Amino acid sequence: MAPGAMTRFTESLSGAKPVSFWLDDPGRPAPEPALTGDERCDLLVVGGGYSGLWTALIAKERDPERDVVLVEGREVGWAASGRNGGFCAASLTHGIANGLSRWPGEIARLEELGARNLDEIEAAVKRYSIDCDFERTGEIDVATEPHQMAELRETYEEMAEHGLAGGAELLDADALREHVDSPTFLGGLWDREGVAMLHPAKLAWGLKRACLEKGVRVHEHTPALELASSGAGMAIRTPYGRVFARHVALATNIFPSLVKRLRPYTVPVYDYALMTEPLTDEQLAAIGWKNRQGLGDSANQFHYFRLSADNRILWGGYDAIYPFGGKVRAEYDDRPATYAKLAGHFFTCFPQLEGVRFTHAWGGAIDTCSRFSAFFGTAHKGRVAYAAGYTGLGVGASRFGADVMLDLLAGERTERTELEMVRTKPLPFPPEPFAWTGVALTKWSLARSDANGGRRNLWLKTMDKLGLGFDS
Numbered sequence: 001m002a003p004g005a006m007t008r009f010t011e012s013l014s015g016a017k018p019v020s021f022w023l024d025d026p027g028r029p030a031p032e033p034a035l036t037g038d039e040r041c042d043l044l045v046v047g048g049g050y051s052g053l054w055t056a057l058i059a060k061e062r063d064p065e066r067d068v069v070l071v072e073g074r075e076v077g078w079a080a081s082g083r084n085g086g087f088c089a090a091s092l093t094h095g096i097a098n099g100l101s102r103w104p105g106e107i108a109r110l111e112e113l114g115a116r117n118l119d120e121i122e123a124a125v126k127r128y129s130i131d132c133d134f135e136r137t138g139e140i141d142v143a144t145e146p147h148q149m150a151e152l153r154e155t156y157e158e159m160a161e162h163g164l165a166g167g168a169e170l171l172d173a174d175a176l177r178e179h180v181d182s183p184t185f186l187g188g189l190w191d192r193e194g195v196a197m198l199h200p201a202k203l204a205w206g207l208k209r210a211c212l213e214k215g216v217r218v219h220e221h222t223p224a225l226e227l228a229s230s231g232a233g234m235a236i237r238t239p240y241g242r243v244f245a246r247h248v249a250l251a252t253n254i255f256p257s258l259v260k261r262l263r264p265y266t267v268p269v270y271d272y273a274l275m276t277e278p279l280t281d282e283q284l285a286a287i288g289w290k291n292r293q294g295l296g297d298s299a300n301q302f303h304y305f306r307l308s309a310d311n312r313i314l315w316g317g318y319d320a321i322y323p324f325g326g327k328v329r330a331e332y333d334d335r336p337a338t339y340a341k342l343a344g345h346f347f348t349c350f351p352q353l354e355g356v357r358f359t360h361a362w363g364g365a366i367d368t369c370s371r372f373s374a375f376f377g378t379a380h381k382g383r384v385a386y387a388a389g390y391t392g393l394g395v396g397a398s399r400f401g402a403d404v405m406l407d408l409l410a411g412e413r414t415e416r417t418e419l420e421m422v423r424t425k426p427l428p429f430p431p432e433p434f435a436w437t438g439v440a441l442t443k444w445s446l447a448r449s450d451a452n453g454g455r456r457n458l459w460l461k462t463m464d465k466l467g468l469g470f471d472s
Contacts (some may be wrong), residue, residue, distance in 0.1 A: 008341040012357050014273075018334045021275040021314070021360035022201035023082045027403055028048065029205050029221035031075045032212075036240040039217070041069040044236060045256065046224045048072025049081035050394060051251035051387055053207035056403035057124075060214040062406065068216045069243055071236070073223035073255070077204025080253065080394065083364035084314055085137065085273065085304050087294050088193040088395045090118040090201075093421070094372035095393075097155050101423055102371060104162075110421065115194065117400045119271060119338065128213075130206030132199045133309040139195035139294040140171070140179065141189040147285035147454035148298040152189040167193040175298070180289040190293065192360065197294055199304055200395060227258035227384070234383050239451050247409045250386040250403075253326055254367035259379045259386060264428035267326045267435060268365040272338045273316030274346065275308070275360040279353070284311055285376050286352040300446035312359075315346045322439045325354070325432055333363045366392045371426035371467060373397070376404045385409045389426065425465070 015022065043059050043066060045052045056070045092114040093099030097106050125134045143149035152170065159165040169190045170178070176188045212218060219238075226237040233246045236258075250258060254268050289307060296304040296317075303317040319338045322328070339361045347354055369375060369389030374397055376387045385408040387401035394401075404422055407414045416422060429435045445459045456464070 008354075009347055010340045012343050012347075013336075013339055013361060014303070014357075016274070016358040016361040018361055020083045020201070020362045021308075022086070022199060023078065024360060025201065028201070029076075029208065032218040034221040034240060035071060035219035035238050035243065038242045038244065039069055040067075040244045041217070042067045042245065043069070043247050043249065044234070044243050045070040045249045045251060047251035047253065047255075048074075048076035048204075048208070048218070048220065049079055049251065049253065050204065050207070050398035051253060052249070052399055053204060053211060054399045055249045055251055056211045056216045056218075056407055057207060057214060058399075058402050060216060062154070064214070068211075069245070070211065070216055070218045071222040071224055071238060071243065072218070072220045075220050076208045076218070077201050079255075080364055080366060082201040082202045083273075083362060084200050084392075084395055085294075085306060085314055086198050086395070087201045087304065087306065087393075088121060088134075088196040088198050089393055090114040090117065090141070090396060091393060092117070092373065092397050092400055094391055098161055098372050099159060100162070103189070103372075104421075106420055107162060108164065109415070110419070113400065113416065114396070117403075118194065118196065118396055121399055124210075125198075125203075125206070128206060128210040128222070130203060130210070132206055133197070135197045135292060136193070137162075137195070137197050137291060137293045138190060138192040139296065140176065140190045142176065142188045142295055142297045143186045144184045144297050144299065145450075145453070146186065149187045151454065152187065152298060158187055167191060177288070179291055179293060180295065183351065184349050189401050195294055196396075197292065198395070198449050199309065203395075204296035216288075218453065224252075224258060227380075229380055229383075231359065234380060236309070246308050246332055248380075248384045249402075249405045249409065250384060250388075251405075253388050253390065254365045257386065257388065259384065262386060262388065264431070265375065265426060266367045267322060267429050267439070269368045270317060270319075270321040270323070270332050270335070270363050271366050271392065272319060272335055272342065272361070272363040273314055274339060274342050274358045276313045276315070276353075277357050277359050279311045279313065280354070283353055283356065287350055299450045301450055303342075303350075305347075313346075313350075313353075315342060318342060318345060318441070320435065323437045326429075328365050332365070334361075335363055335431060338363070367394075368392075368424045370429065373421065374401050375425045376401065376408065376422050377425065378408050382409070382411060
């Protein structure tokens with residue numbers, strides 16, 4: 001990209017606030033008081049993102065008399081749950097292609113459970129009057145290179161072969177541009193029913209309110225520091241007190257697990273996003289985005305983009321940054337070099353919108369695992385359950401993970417706990433410096449693949465055979 005073009009594009013960032021658009025809301029609820037002293041409960045949920053909130057809420061729905069406490073180290077929804085793109089997907093497997101490659105014998109059941117889970121999220125949004133701009137628009141995977149279109153066609157044919165293409169539609173360039181117009185679009189695969197768009201922070205805040213109304217005791221600014229057995233139950237130490245519980249659900253995702261043997265199974269990948277100012281009617285007409293679907297291109301280094309309720313465009317992805325040592329630090333949340341790159345890509349996709357300004361630019365960590373989809377299990381003789389590794393598709397799948405954790409804590413055999421996906425774990429990441437070296441080599445190989453017609457080098461082919469991956 002020419003230096004003059006870069007300067008022109010970066011001018012669009014001059015007023016961007018380095019904070020998540022979703023969290024920058026005057027209606028943000030006040031935090032609940034921190035825990036002080038000792039408390040006892042039946043179920044303690046650690047973590048106030050989607051995983052923890054759904055677990056606490058569903059636990060009360062299953063048994064209104066169950067005594068539930070939730071502790072959150074900062075404020076509810078402040079991390080990934082308040083920084084993501086707001087794509088709420090039915091897929092439990094990080095997309096149909098990943099599910100078909102890993103669990104072909106279970107894919108029909110996994111798709112059925114995922115569709116039911118999305119329906120239950122929509123029902124809960126209505127039942128608890130959660131104002132989170134929920135729109136069942138679907139999502140289009142967009143091809144911007146010929147080989148990507150061939151891959152989308154192959155995926156569609158494989159879906160049809162398994163009887164899973166009923167809600168999908170393959171679009172050529174003209175058909176796609178009837179939905180949204182970009183000179184870079186060559187076609188796409190539209191999942192008409194399996195994705196909703198929503199305001200991610202408002203979903204978290206609404207779930208918090210629902211939990212409180214159900215009688216869950218919520219303590220914010222209460223990090224869980226240590227987990228240990230205590231008699232027939234468990235004890236969690238916090239800065240100003242302790243919680244004694246019969247059962248514990250760990251919903252900390254990217255943050256270091258209190259079950260230390262789980263830590264090698266996830267690594268933090270930092271993802272970044274921009275949000276534009278609201279588009280005018282003329283600007284919106286110029287790109288023709290009539291049906292408001294979520295969009296994502298099909299490159300290895302991909303972008304995701306969608307419209308907000310007030311017709312801003314969120315534009316994120318592409319760079320997936322793994323910090324050496326796998327540390328989660330606030331300083332990694334802001335990355336101007338990536339913002340500049342994303343701005344250039346945005347105006348390449350939508351040259352009709354030149355002159356639009358960005359109001360917000362932010363980042364955050366994704367809990368990535370080597371198979372791209374969540375894993376589950378128990379510890380401490382079944383008194384502790386965990387779910388982690390959603391790899392960027394946790395907005396919807398985290399509710400399913402909550403159900404799995406509650407099933408495991410109850411010792412129940414259910415259609416969820418019998419799944420191979422639930423009974424198995426991904427391969428762990430190696431220690432440093434091998435993790436950083438492997439991630440760097442994988443990212444380099446993926447970039448080369450994007451630039452060379454999708455051809456995968458020996459490293460990527462080896463990773464494919466081992467069932468390993470790196471994604472955001």
